[in-house]
């Protein structure tokens with residue numbers, strides 16, 4: 001059941017950092033960049049900043065997560081344009097480039113600049129706004145989903161991971177309205193982030209019910225199954 005999509009993916013980080021401060025990021029992306037402390041203190045602090053020297057180092061992977069250790073919402077317009085131009089000029093025809101943001105309205109000024117091999121993503125962990133501020137400073141799920149839905153762009157993917165407690169019908173409706181190419185589905189996995197036991201995870205039953213309903217109209221790739 002678990003998808004191996006991530007095995008074919010690499011992250012390319014010409015821009016690093018984010019101020020949304022998602023609680024689960026401290027144990028994933030931010031932990032990774034802290035290891036760069038000797039080479040770049042800004043990476044260690046997860047301060048938004050540009051690494052232009054990395055522009056020409058696009059990985060040779062079929063899927064490239066562009067600025068995966070960041071949210072490009074915090075990139076300057078000039079930085080975004082340089083990254084988009086580099087993807088167009090140096091990306092290979094067999095590569096797909098994923099641009100992700102939890103504030104997807106930030107893509108609006110660039111929709112006509114993205115090349116055909118670009119997919120836009122956002123993460124929606126739940127349909128519920130209540131209590132979300134304790135998780136992240138990103139736009140709440142209801143705003144984020146509307147921003148993503150309104151983007152006039154042909155290629156979208158949704159990440160429902162880490163999935164929090166949700167309302168089944170509302171989640172299904174959100175996904176249906178966005179109409180993504182496919183959905184990544186996963187839980188936070190207490191196995192990976194033991195310190196995050198406070199996160200309001202769905203039960204395995206709720207998880208698989210959502211999986212089965214979504215699978216009736218969209219391709220669902222399971223990233224992390226509930227234990």
Ligand code: SF4
Pocket residue numbers: 017018019020021022024025029069070071102136138
């Ligand atoms: S939006 Fe992404 S990069 Fe930013 S803090 Fe949250 S998980 Fe980390």
